Amino acid sequence: MDGSAVSYERNLECLVRAIQELSLARDLDRIAEIVRSAARELVGADGATFVLRDGDRCFYKDEDAISPLWKGLRFPMETCISGWAMLNREPAVIEDIYQDPRIPHDAYRPTFVKSLVMVPIRSMAPVGAIGTYWATPRLANVREVGLLQALADSTSVAMENVQLYNELEQRVIARTQELVAANRLLYDEACERERVEQDIQRFSMTDELTGLHNxxxxxxxxxxxxxxxxxxxxxxxxxxxxxxxxxxxxxxxxxxxxxxxxxxxxxxxxxxxxxxxxxxxxxxxxxxxxxxxxxxxxxxxxxxxxxxxxxxxxxxxxxxxxxxxxxxxxxxxxxxxxxxxxxxxxxx
CATH class of the missing domain: 3.30.70.270 (Reverse transcriptase/Diguanylate cyclase domain)
Structure with missing residues (x-):
C-alpha cells in the first residue's frame, strides 16, 4: 500500500471518528468543536472554520487555525466565500485567493490564508459551511473535497438531531410543567374537597346556634x-x-x-x-x-x-x-x- 493510500485510509478513520462524535453531540457548541478539528485534520489544513447562516449574513461561529481568522464575526452572504458556497449549494475550491474574484481580498490580507476549500452544510437549503485554509498555495484534490463534503453532510444530520433533541427537551420541559401544574391543581382540589368534607362533617355535628356539639x-x-x-x-x-x-x-x-x-x-x-x-x-x-x-x-x-x-x-x-x-x-x-x-x- 503506497503512502497516498495509507494517508487516505487514515483520513477515512478520522472521518468515521468525527461522524461518531457528531452523532453524540447534543448542542451546537459541541458540533462546532468537532467539525473545526476534524476538518483541519482531514485535509492537513493550517486552519478550519465553522460557519452558520444567520439570515442574510454568515456567522463565523468557531475556528481552529494557526492564527486568528474571523471567529465571532458576521459578513454579508453576497460578499463572503462561505456565503457563495451556501447560495450556490456547491463547494468552492480556490488555489490562489488573490486570483479569484469571489474572494474579498481586503478581508484576507491580514490573515495567513493563501488557498481554501469551502463546502456547504446541506445541499438543499444550506444552513452553514465548513472552510479549510492553507498558508501556502495548494489545490485540494477531489478526495479531499469529498472528505470535507462528507463531514459537512454528517454535520447537517447532527445539527438536525440537535434541533430535534432541543425541541424534544422543550416539549418534555413543557409537559413536565403541565403535569406539575395539573398535579398541583389536583392536589389543591383534593385539599379543597377534604376541607369541604371536614366542614360538612363539622357542621353536621355542630349546633348552629351555639357552636356546641349537637x-x-x-x-x-x-x-x-x-x-x-x-x-x-x-x-x-x-x-x-x-x-x-x-x-x-x-x-x-x-x-x-x-x-x-x-x-x-x-x-x-x-x-x-x-x-x-x-x-x-x-x-x-x-x-x-x-x-x-x-x-x-x-x-x-x-x-x-x-x-x-x-x-x-x-x-x-x-x-x-x-x-x-x-x-x-x-x-x-x-x-x-x-x-x-x-x-x-x-x-x-
Missing part, C-alpha cells in the same frame, strides 16, 4: 372519650341538663345564655352538647366526687346569674360509668335521673 357530634366524641376512659380505667360522669329561665325576654336568647354559662363551668376538654331548646349534655372525666361536681355546678349557676343579671334555673340528671355501662346505658340513666329531678334549681 346530638350527632356528642354521640361520636362521647363514644371515643368513653372508650379511652375505659382503657385508662378512669370513670366518666354524664350530665343531662335542662336549663330554663324565669325572665320574660325572648326565648331564643336562652340557648345562647345557657351555652355561655356552661362553657364557664366546665373545662375545655369536657364535651358539651345542645340537644335543643335549653336541653344539654355534658361528659366529663377526672371529676372526683360526682356530688361535688353537681354542687360546683349549682354554685357556678348562682354566680353566673348574679354577674349576668340572669334568672336561669337548672334541672340535673347524671350517671356514672363506674359500673362499666356503655354510652347508650349512660344516656338512659341520665335521662331517667333528669325526669326524676325536682323543679329547676337557680341559686344557692
Amino acid at each position: 346530638r350527632l357530634g356528642f354521640l361520636r366524641h362521647a363514644a371515643e372519650s368513653l372508650e379511652t376512659s375505659r382503657q385508662r380505667d378512669t370513670p366518666c360522669l354524664l350530665l343531662h341538663l335542662q336549663v330554663e329561665s324565669n325572665d320574660s325576654g325572648p326565648a331564643e336568647n336562652l340557648p345562647l345564655v345557657a351555652a355561655r354559662m356552661l362553657r364557664a363551668q366546665f373545662r375545655r376538654d369536657d364535651l358539651i352538647a345542645r340537644l335543643g331548646g335549653g336541653e344539654f349534655l355534658v361528659l366529663t372525666t377526672g371529676y372526683g366526687d360526682p356530688h361535688a361536681v353537681l354542687q360546683r355546678l349549682r354554685a357556678g349557676l348562682g354566680a353566673f346569674n348574679r354577674a349576668a343579671e340572669q334568672s336561669l334555673t337548672l334541672r340535673i340528671g347524671h350517671a356514672e360509668s363506674s359500673r362499666g355501662q356503655d354510652l347508650e346505658q349512660l344516656l338512659q340513666e341520665a335521662d331517667n335521673a333528669l325526669h326524676r329531678a325536682g323543679p329547676g334549681w337557680s341559686s344557692d
